[in-house]
Amino acid sequence: MSYSYLFKYIIIGDTGVGKSCLLLQFTDKRFQPVHDLTIGVEFGARMINIDGKQIKLQIWDTAGQESFRSITRSYYRGAAGALLVYDITRRETFEHLTSWLEDARQHSSANMVIMLIGNKSDLEAKREVTAEEGLSFAKEHALVFMETSAKTAANVEEAFINTAKEIYQKIQDGIFDVTNEANGIKLGPQYQTGGPSRPGAIDSGKPPGQGGCC
Amino acid sequence: MSWRIFKFFESEELKDPDSTNSFHSLLSRPNCGITCFTCGRGQMVLGDSQGSLHVLTSFSDILSTSAYLLRVSLVYQMRQRNVIITVGDDEDLMPIIRVWNYEKLTKEGIPTLSRSIPALIPNGRQSSVMVVCAHESMTLMAVGFKDGTVVTVRGNLMRDRLSTMKVVHSESTPGVYATGLGFRQVKNRTILLISTSDAVYTVDLTLKTETKLDSIGCELGCSTMTDHTQDYKFVIARSEAVYFYTPEGRAQAFAFEGEKVLLRWYRGYLISVVYGARGSSARAAAKSGAKDVMTVSVYDIQNQFVAYQMTLNGRVVDVVSEWGSLYILLRDGRLIRLEENDTKTKLETLFKKNLYPTAINLARSQSYNDGLIDIFTQYGDHLYSKGDFDGAIEQYILTIGKLEPSYVIRKFLDAQRIHNLTDYLKALHKKGIANADHTTLLLNCYTKLRDIDQLDAFVTESHSPTFDVSTAIHVCRQANYHRHALALAKKYKKHDSYLLIQLEDLHDCDDAMEYIARLKFRDAEASMIKYGKLLLTELPDDTTRLLQNLCTDWLPRGQTPRPEDVVPDWSDPALYIELFVNHRHHLTVFLEHQISTHTSGNLRDVIFTTLLELYLAEIGACRTPEERTAKEKRALELMQRKNATFDLDHALVLAQIHDFKSGILFLYEKAGLFQQILQYHMEHNDYQSVMATCKRHGRKDPNLWVQALSFFSSRRECKGQIPEVLQHIDEDQLMPPLMVIQTLADSQFSTLSDIKPYIVKHLQKENEQIAKDEQSIRQYRDETGRIRENVKELQTSAKIFQMMKCSLCRRGLSLPAIHFLCKHSFHQDCLQDELEHECPLCYRDNRKVLDIIQRQEQTAGLHEQFHSQLQRSPDGFSVVAEYFGRGVFNKRSSSKSPGSSVEQRKA
Numbered sequence A: 001m002s003y004s005y006l007f008k009y010i011i012i013g014d015t016g017v018g019k020s021c022l023l024l025q026f027t028d029k030r031f032q033p034v035h036d037l038t039i040g041v042e043f044g045a046r047m048i049n050i051d052g053k054q055i056k057l058q059i060w061d062t063a064g065q066e067s068f069r070s071i072t073r074s075y076y077r078g079a080a081g082a083l084l085v086y087d088i089t090r091r092e093t094f095e096h097l098t099s100w101l102e103d104a105r106q107h108s109s110a111n112m113v114i115m116l117i118g119n120k121s122d123l124e125a126k127r128e129v130t131a132e133e134g135l136s137f138a139k140e141h142a143l144v145f146m147e148t149s150a151k152t153a154a155n156v157e158e159a160f161i162n163t164a165k166e167i168y169q170k171i172q173d174g175i176f177d178v179t180n181e182a183n184g185i186k187l188g189p190q191y192q193t194g195g196p197s198r199p200g201a202i203d204s205g206k207p208p209g210q211g212g213c214c
Numbered sequence B: 001m002s003w004r005i006f007k008f009f010e011s012e013e014l015k016d017p018d019s020t021n022s023f024h025s026l027l028s029r030p031n032c033g034i035t036c037f038t039c040g041r042g043q044m045v046l047g048d049s050q051g052s053l054h055v056l057t058s059f060s061d062i063l064s065t066s067a068y069l070l071r072v073s074l075v076y077q078m079r080q081r082n083v084i085i086t087v088g089d090d091e092d093l094m095p096i097i098r099v100w101n102y103e104k105l106t107k108e109g110i111p112t113l114s115r116s117i118p119a120l121i122p123n124g125r126q127s128s129v130m131v132v133c134a135h136e137s138m139t140l141m142a143v144g145f146k147d148g149t150v151v152t153v154r155g156n157l158m159r160d161r162l163s164t165m166k167v168v169h170s171e172s173t174p175g176v177y178a179t180g181l182g183f184r185q186v187k188n189r190t191i192l193l194i195s196t197s198d199a200v201y202t203v204d205l206t207l208k209t210e211t212k213l214d215s216i217g218c219e220l221g222c223s224t225m226t227d228h229t230q231d232y233k234f235v236i237a238r239s240e241a242v243y244f245y246t247p248e249g250r251a252q253a254f255a256f257e258g259e260k261v262l263l264r265w266y267r268g269y270l271i272s273v274v275y276g277a278r279g280s281s282a283r284a285a286a287k288s289g290a291k292d293v294m295t296v297s298v299y300d301i302q303n304q305f306v307a308y309q310m311t312l313n314g315r316v317v318d319v320v321s322e323w324g325s326l327y328i329l330l331r332d333g334r335l336i337r338l339e340e341n342d343t344k345t346k347l348e349t350l351f352k353k354n355l356y357p358t359a360i361n362l363a364r365s366q367s368y369n370d371g372l373i374d375i376f377t378q379y380g381d382h383l384y385s386k387g388d389f390d391g392a393i394e395q396y397i398l399t400i401g402k403l404e405p406s407y408v409i410r411k412f413l414d415a416q417r418i419h420n421l422t423d424y425l426k427a428l429h430k431k432g433i434a435n436a437d438h439t440t441l442l443l444n445c446y447t448k449l450r451d452i453d454q455l456d457a458f459v460t461e462s463h464s465p466t467f468d469v470s471t472a473i474h475v476c477r478q479a480n481y482h483r484h485a486l487a488l489a490k491k492y493k494k495h496d497s498y499l500l501i502q503l504e505d506l507h508d509c510d511d512a513m514e515y516i517a518r519l520k521f522r523d524a525e526a527s528m529i530k531y532g533k534l535l536l537t538e539l540p541d542d543t544t545r546l547l548q549n550l551c552t553d554w555l556p557r558g559q560t561p562r563p564e565d566v567v568p569d570w571s572d573p574a575l576y577i578e579l580f581v582n583h584r585h586h587l588t589v590f591l592e593h594q595i596s597t598h599t600s601g602n603l604r605d606v607i608f609t610t611l612l613e614l615y616l617a618e619i620g621a622c623r624t625p626e627e628r629t630a631k632e633k634r635a636l637e638l639m640q641r642k643n644a645t646f647d648l649d650h651a652l653v654l655a656q657i658h659d660f661k662s663g664i665l666f667l668y669e670k671a672g673l674f675q676q677i678l679q680y681h682m683e684h685n686d687y688q689s690v691m692a693t694c695k696r697h698g699r700k701d702p703n704l705w706v707q708a709l710s711f712f713s714s715r716r717e718c719k720g721q722i723p724e725v726l727q728h729i730d731e732d733q734l735m736p737p738l739m740v741i742q743t744l745a746d747s748q749f750s751t752l753s754d755i756k757p758y759i760v761k762h763l764q765k766e767n768e769q770i771a772k773d774e775q776s777i778r779q780y781r782d783e784t785g786r787i788r789e790n791v792k793e794l795q796t797s798a799k800i801f802q803m804m805k806c807s808l809c810r811r812g813l814s815l816p817a818i819h820f821l822c823k824h825s826f827h828q829d830c831l832q833d834e835l836e837h838e839c840p841l842c843y844r845d846n847r848k849v850l851d852i853i854q855r856q857e858q859t860a861g862l863h864e865q866f867h868s869q870l871q872r873s874p875d876g877f878s879v880v881a882e883y884f885g886r887g888v889f890n891k892r893s894s895s896k897s898p899g900s901s902v903e904q905r906k907a
């Protein structure tokens, strides 16, 4: 399907906070109750619509375990948006946010929009981090904040879409240079103006007869 | 820290079959190590260090060809055609690419060598070939060199023509070498993916652009192309992970650790071979220096598990797939076959380990849909047994449509897991396969949980109902969720239920009224018949008005009439009368309205009768005579209406009960009951009216006068009337005088003087009559005497026939002749056609006499008639006399023969 923009996202945060589940809920509208540890980097994609414009979100789901950091870090580059996820039922995942934030700021572009996500809001009884704490952390670090549940899908759409809106606004404001792919934004094929020799002018395509997944 | 490991393949080392020209004999030759190995198109291809190319169509069917003088170093099998590309040396440092056509074999069975191209870099630099790859179009080939250069060769590979070689990638960093190549077609662009020892590139051969996808590379043999299950991605393996690429850039990455030796793709599986034993870390493997221990892993990338893993003692040359299996070739000549289990077996393995989610994913990826329901069920059962009811119900919901719902419902009812049960039942409804019991249960759950939101949602559900509406209404109502029941009833037009709830439960008559007013005619009619009584009690005025509309011309409220509604519906008002018990006033209003509206006479008599009853009841309650007069007037007017029809008997009874005089008389008259009218007046001693009645109806029923006579005669004060009555009786001869006298004689009050004129008049008349009769008697007696003499004469004296002429033809008589006693004579011939026994001239008169006699005799037998005539006749004697005359008392068989005719023939 054709799109006006492609935004690249990364999802980061401690292991088990529900990053893969958030992605699965957003792309497939499904929930996976069993923890399938991510052992590298996976990705998914979905089309959304903002201001009547088709926007393709390419989302990179990274492994949260410390031992995979060396692999996952290289995927931060060129992301326009990041979902920094913690688990409201596990305080330590909230406490690790600072180190994740440092990592992200260090390896990605300065303009990257970061959305702070307190996941598993459905497990109210087991909550260890209040929403106020989440909010004040976000304010302190100039992040957007939201609590979600990958299980009930509460706020999941909003998390991804609001991030996209933020990015889109930054484009409108001229903060993002859309021609520089290092920013994690790509113009859709029909919006491109560059010559044929420009690198990356390759459309995502498949062999004839193949259905697309993203 | 990694994916789960299964054993979905069975391994088997292929031992030597005793054929000489076998695969094993090939492998076990001394000093001729196999250098390269590939497969495809139902055959395996091997190159060896002696320059031979071996093609196996089976393990015992080998075609060996000498391809190079020195050695074969690379083989590449085309898929679309049976063409093999080789790289090898005839002499050192002179690599040559050869294209072998196996579709065209010589008589000796040697394949045709289609092309032979020196593997040179166009600028003349020399380097050995590391990797080769061809495009399936057979017009493009790519060659990767040890110095990192990648060259494309264009031109038909099957024909030995000049070809264009072009450098598409070169390296500036020394020591970097090409390690992998792969073609991809993206729409009409041809893309070449290149891996080197330190980077990954994508080269668009059509647009002539190059992009560096990654700045990490891989070793020789450690890159491959996936199939459609992973979107034809390019994959490289490094010691820390395997990385996937699309022509545009990076895709996913998996941290499969270990120093990689080989990377292959087989039908959705990624196969990697690493140094070291299974489970040992890369570092440990490197430290131990155990280069001869390798581990083969088969990864299911889509479902994220390891399908098979095996550690081997020995160096793996390659892993190829052919003839439906995987083959691991070891340097020492061993060949191990890996055979994949079928899906069912795999699933069973997963079940045993309770790995249901994996089983579900696997079944889905293999399109094993029939088994899925079974997995969901088993998974549900498993979670249920573990007490994970939330999880279990999720699985059971997936079985809807296949698994019998009662199985699930019973389980959760037993466990009193109402929340879960609710979810399940909701899903049943969503799928549209819920029955009435399910609906009942679901609503009971909602009400039990006091889940108003869900109830609301259920009720406002916009699509067509997936449940039994009546049941739903019933359940909501029973649970006192009247508002919901009401909403359902309204939505699905269950008018009856709606009204029932509104009236019986919520007691909102105004709403019910408004609701009915908006219904279509038939519905409104049915509703009013059912609920009219109740509504009348609560809202008598409105209800009466509505009923009036219903019985005249109905138009649902809020609806503008359409042309097809021009002929209005109206209901029979008689249907509603019984609703008005205890509402006499409103019934009166209602009926009056009906009567004044329906003027064309199409109302049933019960309408009028009922209204009359109402009117008369009011009469009874009147206090002043004026009031009563007014009411009576109204009632009478009702009866006198042109279109009025009554049940007369009923009306009469009513009028009598209420002593409604003018009504009674009106009804008597209407019914033709003049006797009763008379009787009525007599009872009320209304002499004038008695008289008037006789005068009015005396013609129709003469008996009235007779009754009047006996009535008046019994009243002292009525002497004055008697003469008039007698006059009428006399005129019409209603009574024999004897009876009149008898009647008056019975009276205590009549005196002889009262009837003297009458008697005198009659005696006179009698006398006159007697005189007349006596005269007649004399006359008849004379006549009889004469006739008797005549008869005597005929019987005793001879008759002389003196006629000279025939009475018919008037000519002189001649024999034979016939003479009749009547003195007529005829030629016999003249009588031919006539009756011979009777005189043709006299028979007509004779016949008349005979007929009279006969008739008299006949009527004499009709006793009935005689008696009735006797009774009816004012003068019985004359009747008896008449019958006597007719011969009632004669013997039967009296006069049969016409005695007046005598036959005589003259011979």
Ligand SMILES: Nc1nc2c(ncn2[C@@H]2O[C@H](COP(=O)(O)OP(=O)(O)OP(=O)(O)O)[C@@H](O)[C@H]2O)c(=O)[nH]1
Pocket: A013, A014, A015, A016, A017, A018, A019, A020, A021, A022, A032, A033, A034, A035, A036, A037, A038, A039, A062, A063, A064, A065, A119, A120, A121, A122, A123, A148, A149, A150, A151, A152
């Ligand atoms: N109740 C609840 N459980 C959740 C939610 N999101 C994720 N989980 C569970 O948390 C566990 C971990 O979820 P994942 O999405 O696999 O975690 P992850 O962040 O991807 O972990 P890594 O891949 O190791 O980085 C799984 O068992 C999920 O079922 C949520 O919103 N609510």
Ligand SMILES: [Mg+2]
Pocket: A019, A020, A021, A036, A037, A038, A061, A062, A063, A064
């Ligand atoms: Mg994950």
Ligand SMILES: [Zn+2]
Pocket: B806, B807, B808, B809, B810, B811, B826, B827, B830
């Ligand atoms: Zn005659």
Ligand SMILES: [Zn+2]
Pocket: B820, B822, B823, B824, B839, B840, B841, B842
């Ligand atoms: Zn005669």
